[in-house]
Structure formats: structure tokens, C-alpha cells
Amino acid sequence: xxxxxxxxxPTWEYLQKRMTWGQLGEVKGKRVLDFGSGNGACAAHFxxxxxxxxxxxxxxxxxxxxxxGDYTFLEGSLEALEGLAHGSFDFILCHNVLEYAADRAAVVxxxxxxxxxxxxxxxxxxxxxxxxxQMAVLLxxxxxxxxxxxxxxxxxxxxxxxxxxxxxxxxxRWAPELKLTKTLGQRTFWDxxxxxxxxxxxxxxxxxxxxxxxxxxxxxxxSIAFFHHLFFEKxxx
Numbered sequence: 128x129x130x131x132x133x134x135x136x137p138t139w140e141y142l143q144k145r146m147t148w149g150q151l152g153e154v155k156g157k158r159v160l161d162f163g164s165g166n167g168a169c170a171a172h173f174x175x176x177x178x179x180x181x182x183x184x185x186x187x188x189x190x191x192x193x194x195x196g197d198y199t200f201l202e203g204s205l206e207a208l209e210g211l212a213h214g215s216f217d218f219i220l221c222h223n224v225l226e227y228a229a230d231r232a233a234v235v236x237x238x239x240x241x242x243x244x245x246x247x248x249x250x251x252x253x254x255x256x257x258x259x260x261q262m263a264v265l266l267x268x269x270x271x272x273x274x275x276x277x278x279x280x281x282x283x284x285x286x287x288x289x290x291x292x293x294x295x296x297x298x299x300r301w302a303p304e305l306k307l308t309k310t311l312g313q314r315t316f317w318d319x320x321x322x323x324x325x326x327x328x329x330x331x332x333x334x335x336x337x338x339x340x341x342x343x344x345x346x347x348x349x350s351i352a353f354f355h356h357l358f359f360e361k362x363x364x
Contacts, residue, residue: 312352
């Protein structure tokens with residue numbers, strides 16, 4: 128996808144898309160499912176690389192706000208998955224979705240069913256310690272910081288409802304055939320920079336993304352990243 132087309136995204140979303148695609152690496156000639164596709168930016172990106180992409184989203188934005196591309200779009204959630212064949216995808220994306228799902232264990236099991244043996248599930252999720260830091264340092268919201276430390280959930284997201292946290296290891300607990308193979312951090316530093324004018328500077332973005340990639344697998348920085356990017360492989364059995 129052309130960088131200029133991504134420029135219509137908010138800066139935080141533009142940076143996270145670039146970070147995510149860099150972490151995913153080369154994905155070409157695959158059958159890809161983007162579950163919770165949002166505005167379709169990821170679906171359009173991977174379709175442009177020559178993948179056969181299916182995108183599923185329960186709350187699609189208006190057509191004029193959606194990224195166009197050569198991908199199949201299905202409106203819905205779990206019910207949309209039911210019509211897809213067992214083991215039919217090489218790669219499944221589930222980014223910033225499970226925190227808002229009423230039955231996330233059911234979603235994970237359904238996604239595992241649609242993933243072929245040896246295939247990859249990519250999950251992006253909130254990281255509780257990073258969120259505590261955000262509440263305390265950026266928002267001066269000590270009540271929410273303490274509530275999160277006590278194991279509680281976060282506030283309401285404007286579009287999707289309550290943010291309900293879960294741990295990295297829960298996905299393999301819900302679907303034991305999914306083995307966690309890699310964990311990377313996202314948004315360790317850039318959300319700490321509150322100067323919006325600076326964030327819009329292309330040179331700052333390049334330098335920030337380079338630094339984010341450099342620390343994304345280092346344990347001491349991974350532990351405080353605002354988000355975790357989890358990679359799972361489906362067992363052959």
C-alpha cells in the first residue's frame with residue numbers, strides 16, 4: 128500500500144500499522160484472514176502483496192472511509208467465521224480485538240479451527256504493565272493505574288466498549304493447539320511523546336520506528352510496552 132494513502136490515518140495508527148507490518152515480515156502468496164479488520168488498511172496492504180485476503184469486521188466504517196483493495200469483505204463476527212472452511216488460512220490476523228469480545232475463548236477456538244496446521248496466528252493485545260505506566264505518567268489517573276495493578280479492567284473504548292485484559296498465555300490455554308513462538312513489543316516509547324507536531328514529522332517517525340524495532344524483543348522493554356504482538360503456530364497434530 129502506498130505510504131501516501133496511509134497518511135490519512137491518525138499518526139498513532141499510521142505508526143502502529145508500519146510497526147506491525149515490519150514485525151510480520153514478508154507475507155506473500157498466502158491465504159490471509161483479517162479478523163476485526165476495522166478500516167481495512169491491513170487487508171488492503173496484504174492483498175496488494177499478492178495474498179488472497181478475507182476481512183471480517185462487525186462494525187465497518189462507511190465505504191468512503193474504508194481502504195479499498197482486492198480482498199473479500201464479510202460483515203459480522205463469529206457467525207461470519209462459520210461459513211469458512213476448516214484449516215483454510217495460512218495466516219490469521221487478530222489485532223486489538225479480543226479485549227472487546229464477549230467470549231474471547233470462543234473466538235480463539237474458532238480462529239484456530241480456520242488456521243491450517245503449521246499456519247500463523249498474529250495477535251496484538253494491550254499489555255497491562257504498559258497501560259499502568261500510561262495511566263500514571265501520561266494521564267495522571269492514579270485510580271485507574273491502581274485498579275489495573277489490582278487486576279481490574281480498563282475504561283470504556285469509545286467505539287467498542289469495555290477493555291477487558293487477558294494474559295499472553297491465555298490464548299494457548301483456550302486453544303492448546305496454538306503454540307506461542309514469539310512475543311514482540313509495540314509502542315514502548317512513542318506514546319510518551321505528547322508533542323503532536325513532532326509526531327507528525329516524517330524524520331521523527333523514521334527514527335522512532337527504528338528505535339521501537341530495536342527494543343521490541345528486549346525483555347526489559349517488552350515488559351513495559353503498551354502493546355504485545357504475539358505469534359502462534361498451529362500444531363500439526
